[in-house]
Amino acid sequence: SQQGEEDPQALSIQEGENATMNCSYKTSINNLQWYRQNSGRGLVHLILIRSNEREKHSGRLRVTLDTSKKSSSLLITASRAADTASYFCATDAGTGNQFYFGTGTSLTVIP
Amino acid sequence: DAGVIQSPRHEVTEMGQEVTLRCKPISGHNSLFWYRQTMMRGLELLIYFNNNVPIDDSGMPEDRFSAKMPNASFSTLKIQPSEPRDSAVYFCASNPGDRVEAFFGQGTRLTVV
Numbered sequence: 001s002q003q004g005e006e007d008p009q010a011l012s013i014q015e016g017e018n019a020t021m022n023c024s025y026k027t028s029i030n031n032l033q034w035y036r037q038n039s040g041r042g043l044v045h046l047i048l049i050r051s052n053e054r055e056k057h058s059g060r061l062r063v064t065l066d067t068s069k070k071s072s073s074l075l076i077t078a079s080r081a082a083d084t085a086s087y088f089c090a091t092d093a094g095t096g097n098q099f100y101f102g103t104g105t106s107l108t109v110i111p
Numbered sequence: 112d113a114g115v116i117q118s119p120r121h122e123v124t125e126m127g128q129e130v131t132l133r134c135k136p137i138s139g140h141n142s143l144f145w146y147r148q149t150m151m152r153g154l155e156l157l158i159y160f161n162n163n164v165p166i167d168d169s170g171m172p173e174d175r176f177s178a179k180m181p182n183a184s185f186s187t188l189k190i191q192p193s194e195p196r197d198s199a200v201y202f203c204a205s206n207p208g209d210r211v212e213a214f215f216g217q218g219t220r221l222t223v224v
Contacts, residue, residue: 031211042115042202042215043154088154097142097208098167101154 004089004102012108019076021105023089024069032065033090033099034074043088046074081111115216117203123222129191132219135184136205144213145178145188146202154202160186161208193223 004025013019023032031050035043049056049065049072056063062075076083089102116135124130136143145157158168163180171178175194180186190197200220204213 033212042217043204043213044215045212048211092211096159096166097161097206097211098144098156098159099211099213100156101146103153 004091004100006087006089006102006105008105009103010106010108012110013079015079015081015109015111017079019079019083019107019109021074021087021107023072023074023102025072025089025091025102026070027091028094029067029091030094031092031099032063032072034061034063034072035088035090035101037086037088037104039085046087076107079107079109081109083107084109115203115205115214117201117216117219119219120217121220121222123224124193126194126223127192128223129189130193130197130221130223132188132201132203132221134186134188134203134216136186136203137207137214138184139207140205140214141183141208142206142213143180143186144204144206145186146204147199148202148218149199157188190221193221195223197221198223 006023033048034046037043047058049063060077065072086104086106088104090099092099118133143160147155157170158178159166160180178188200218202218204215206213
């Protein structure tokens with residue numbers, strides 16, 4: 001299966017703290033994406049990192065990619081209660097346009 | 112644009128009945144994906160269309176599942192006959208093809224009793 005795995009499965013932090021989530025995948029990729037899912041809603045794209053990139057920033061988000069270890073991390077700095085959601089990484093299959101999701105990390109930010 | 116539109120939002124049906132889920136992708140998007148989300152199995156890719164043609168249906172669990180995309184603005188996922196283990200949230204997503212990021216609908220929560 002292409003599906004990645006994320007850890008931790010659940011993370012609870014205080015508002016203002018940083019949150020780090022990790023994603024490991026199995027096969028070579030062209031791209032890795034991170035998505036957020038609020039409870040009962042669809043997924044929303046956060047950030048894309050390509051296989052030739054090592055780090056990318058978008059606002060309070062920082063994503064790293066280590067293709068030699070087949071892993072990625074998502075860092076959310078200065079977390080807010082509104083960041084409470086599940087976060088998923090998604091990887092492509094190396095060819096084609098389809099992509100596969102990891103198992104997700106449930107983040108709770110306590111006000 | 113209203114985004115990806117799925118209907119119905121909720122569906123409760125009895126085992127053995129036929130269920131049809133509907134999706135309207137974002138106009139101009141030429142790739143469409145159907146995913147299923149459960150607590151046990153997470154988000155599973157069921158099928159992927161490009162320019163209305165099914166490219167990869169290896170994730171379709173059984174012959175009871177079928178998906179069609181008769182035109183660029185409409186897709187259906189049908190389950191016949193439905194079983195309780197089909198209970199899940201089904202998501203449709205689309206992307207423009209020249210970009211990687213996908214746009215998701217709000218999902219259809221299916222309950223088969």
